Amino acid sequence: MANLTTTASATHRPRLKGVVFDMDGTLTVPVIDFAAMYKAVLGDDEYRRIKAESPSGIDILHHIENWSPERQQKAYETIADHERRGLDRLQIMPGATELCGFLDSKNIRRGLITRNVKAAVDLFHERFGMTFCPALSREFRPYKPDPAPLLHICSAWEVLPGEVMMVGDSLKDDVVCGKQAGAFTCLLDETGRYDFPEYANVNLKPDFKVSSLTEVYSLLNDRFDLAP
Structure with missing residues (x-):
């Protein structure tokens, strides 16, 4: 797992054509207990x-x-x-709007995979005025951590999984889904909870870990080819 602060040593940077986000706790502030x-x-x-x-x-x-x-x-x-x-308490995650604007400026596609229901996705789109496509909710089976939703999005975009990054706050759902699909993975860990010893020996670890969505800008610029 690489932290954002680690400098890439390789001169060749992989091409990135799409970013797929989790919703709860990633694009929105965690509100569910x-x-x-x-x-x-x-x-x-x-x-x-x-x-x-x-x-x-x-x-x-x-x-x-x-x-x-x-x-x-x-x-x-x-x-x-x-x-x-x-x-009822849905709030946009700090940095989400700016990050999506940055992706749009680079013509990088953005999708969404959540284990929440479609009504929650529809409310998110309506309330915050941003659209992710495809946006797969719990009604799409099988759901995360199965790689099927992410592979479905890659197929819809006509891109390879290795040209996509999965960003989410769950090691067991988002990272496992992304790694099994063959995509890059970025774990959003705001509180540092995944630094505890019980997570040290998990089988599938993220490629990158950030503490906020604002750090994803530097990650994308430093590690990937974002040319249209």
């Missing part, structure tokens, strides 16, 4: 057990896939309720 949501779905004891087994994070959507239809429906309703409450 995921721990509370997981506890509401799983119960306190099950939450603690799964969290101890999965230090990189709980994949709640995959976890409930094999539940009975009735129990699964109740879980989806609980998740949707927490997400709706988050929408």
